Amino acid sequence: MSSTTSREIASQPDVWARALTDAHTAGAVLGQPGDRTLILGCGTSAFVAESLAALREAAGQGETDAAYASEWRPGRRYDRVVAISRSGTTTEVVDALRLVPDGPVRAGILGVAGTTLDLACDESLVLDYADESSVVQTRFPTTVLALARASFDEDLTGLVEEGRTALAAPLPVRVQDYDHFVFLGTSWTYGLAQEAALKIREAAQAWSESYPALDYRHGPIAVAHPGTLVMLFGALDRALAADIERTGARVWHIDADPLVQLLQAQRLAVELAESRGLSPDRPRHLTRSVVLD
CATH class of the missing domain: 3.40.50.10490 (Glucose-6-phosphate isomerase like protein; domain 1)
Structure with a gap:
């Protein structure tokens, strides 16, 4: 990197x-x-x-x-x-x-x-x-x-080591295989799903969406296809995953803390940008801070 x-x-x-x-x-x-x-x-x-x-x-x-x-x-x-x-x-x-x-x-x-x-x-x-x-x-x-x-007194004892372990391994997906990226979360991880989708748009100028996990069946799943990668944040909902897989889309779930899942989504955005010949350091039309007159 x-x-x-x-x-x-x-x-x-x-x-x-x-x-x-x-x-x-x-x-x-x-x-x-x-x-x-x-x-x-x-x-x-x-x-x-x-x-x-x-x-x-x-x-x-x-x-x-x-x-x-x-x-x-x-x-x-x-x-x-x-x-x-x-x-x-x-x-x-x-x-x-x-x-x-x-x-x-x-x-x-x-x-x-x-x-x-x-x-x-x-x-x-x-x-x-x-x-x-x-x-x-x-x-x-x-x-x-x-x-x-x-x-808030959550036990995050293993978070740092989980992050280091994730970074030491290659991503388990080939970004070139997908043209559509969807991120689903529930409760506090819905914010993470929105952030992951934003990273794909910012860094790689690619088609990405985010939804509350159980709302995905209520319309958005209609555009899922074999070129769709759907990442699930938080715990794995096996019934939802099965419904998504029936569309031909791939479900990507990492058995790790949600922040480590987001770290992997950030890596995905960078790899996707680089596969398209783009620099994640120079996103189109963006600056570090929006300062208005």
């Missing part, structure tokens, strides 16, 4: 290991148990926000909403509003945080200190060791999720 994106993907287990040592202190940015919390983001960070909201509620930490920063408007009452932005400069995220009325704590999770978002926050968690130079995000979102899960 020679691209910057590839090297940042490969660094994830080491970055996760560092994050897990700080989890119970750093996780406080998501609020105290019982706080009504809103999590905002754009693009990848919006998908992370959706996953965090599902994880936080499942852990009994309190009611948690997620929203696209570009779409959110004040209305519901919150104790805390958390904005996620790797760059700390995304215009819609900063603007959304400025719309928050007096009262809620304004918190940020970002990769760079001293940025516009950082200065707009009452509290900030700066994961500068997880920041990236690539336009395409990989290790920053997975690190945020690993840290949050550990702060």
Whole structure:
């Protein structure tokens, strides 16, 4: 793996290991148990926000909403509003945080200190060791999720080693065999499915989709064909897999932690880009941060 994106993907287990040592202190940015919390983001960070909201509620930490920063408007009452932005400069995220009325704590999770978002926050968690130079995000979102899960007392003892083992082996699929990529998840892993599909579009300019796993039968399965690769996040649903395979599509499920599954999907995106003569470091029409006039 020679691209910057590839090297940042490969660094994830080491970055996760560092994050897990700080989890119970750093996780406080998501609020105290019982706080009504809103999590905002754009693009990848919006998908992370959706996953965090599902994880936080499942852990009994309190009611948690997620929203696209570009779409959110004040209305519901919150104790805390958390904005996620790797760059700390995304215009819609900063603007959304400025719309928050007096009262809620304004918190940020970002990769760079001293940025516009950082200065707009009452509290900030700066994961500068997880920041990236690539336009395409990989290790920053997975690190945020690993840290949050550990702060919710999930046992992630084997996560780092699982990641290293996955990286040491070649991908078990030939990307050239497929022209259509589908990612399915449930609960918090639906956010991961959306993120995986985005990576395929960003890096490889390829046809990719994402859905809640059990909703796939409700229409989207109609375009599945022998050139379709369907990746299932989380536990394997054998009945769903059988229905997909009857279309001629291939089901890809990795028996590993969902973050390791996402790491493998990121590798898939890079390999697909390179097989098409594209550089994952230079995605078409994209920059590292969307900053508007």
